[in-house]
Amino acid sequence: MSAPVRSFSRPRHGKVIAGVCAGIADHFGWSAGFVRLLFLLSCLLPGPQFVVYIVLWIIMPKRPY
Secondary structure, three states, X not given: OOOOOOOXXXXXXXXOOOOHHHHHHHHHOOOHHHHHHHHHHHOOXXXXXXXXXXXXXXXXXXXXX
């Protein structure tokens, strides 16, 4: 048996701002708090983290359920 395919989408419940970190965590099977912590730590480094977050917010669909 193969593992179930996880969709790359934002949840309707359990999100903090837009659900991007929760959607990424669910897709990879990680904790949402871990992904949020990684995002916050990445903000200490130079780079386009906020732009990537906004782009993911726009392109990631909401879950229908």
